[in-house]
Amino acid sequence: MVPFYLVFPEVAKQETRVLHTRNAPHLPDDTYGFVELYCLDPACDCRRAMLHVYRGDPPVQVASINHSFERPEPEDEDLGQIFLDPINVQSELSAALLDAYMQLLLPDAAYQQRLKRHYAMVKEVARDPAHPVQRLVREEQRLFLSQPFQRTEPKIGRNQSCPCGSGQKYKRCCMKATAGGLQSAPRESI
Numbered sequence: 001m002v003p004f005y006l007v008f009p010e011v012a013k014q015e016t017r018v019l020h021t022r023n024a025p026h027l028p029d030d031t032y033g034f035v036e037l038y039c040l041d042p043a044c045d046c047r048r049a050m051l052h053v054y055r056g057d058p059p060v061q062v063a064s065i066n067h068s069f070e071r072p073e074p075e076d077e078d079l080g081q082i083f084l085d086p087i088n089v090q091s092e093l094s095a096a097l098l099d100a101y102m103q104l105l106l107p108d109a110a111y112q113q114r115l116k117r118h119y120a121m122v123k124e125v126a127r128d129p130a131h132p133v134q135r136l137v138r139e140e141q142r143l144f145l146s147q148p149f150q151r152t153e154p155k156i157g158r159n160q161s162c163p164c165g166s167g168q169k170y171k172r173c174c175m176k177a178t179a180g181g182l183q184s185a186p187r188e189s190i
Helices: 009-015 094-105 109-126 133-146
Strands: 017-021 030-038 048-055 060-068 082-084
Touching: 009 109, 017 094, 030 094, 030 109, 048 094, 048 109, 060 094, 082 094
Parallel strands: none
Antiparallel strands: 017 030, 030 048, 048 060, 060 082
C-alpha cells in the first residue's frame, strides 16, 4: 500500500479529507486527517482504499479503516464492506472514527467517487514502470520495509473481548461498527 500523497502530492493536498471535531460525544476535540493508501501491485484488482486516520501535531495514527468498493465475498461477510482493519494500527478512538467516517464522509457521493478516481490514478501509475514516481515509490517502500513495525497500542484480536466494555467479541461489536452514535452535523465537523 502506498500513500496517495506520495504518488500525487498536489492532488492529495487539495483532496484529502479532514474532520474537525468540537464537543463530539466520543472523540476529543481535534483535527483528524483521513490519509488514503492504495495497492501499488499492477496485477492486483483489490478495489479498495485503506484510510489511515491521524491526529495531533506531530501526527499520530489512531485508526485504520479498510474501505472496499464492492460488497465482500460470502466468506468475508463478517468483516463487512467497511471495517477497522485488524492487522493495522487501532486505538481507543478507532470505533468512534469509523462511526464518523460512516456517517459524515461516506454518505458524500462525491467523496466515494473521489476514492475510486484516486484508486484508478494509482493503478495507472502502477502499470507504467517508466512513470517518474516509480523510483520514489520504490525508495519509500524500501525505507518503510527496513524499519521494524511497532504498535502504539496492543493489537485487538477478532475473538477478544471488545475494548469498549460491551462484553461481546471485538468482531461482533466495534470491528463491525454500525452507523450509530454520532449526531448529524455539517460535512466536515461534528
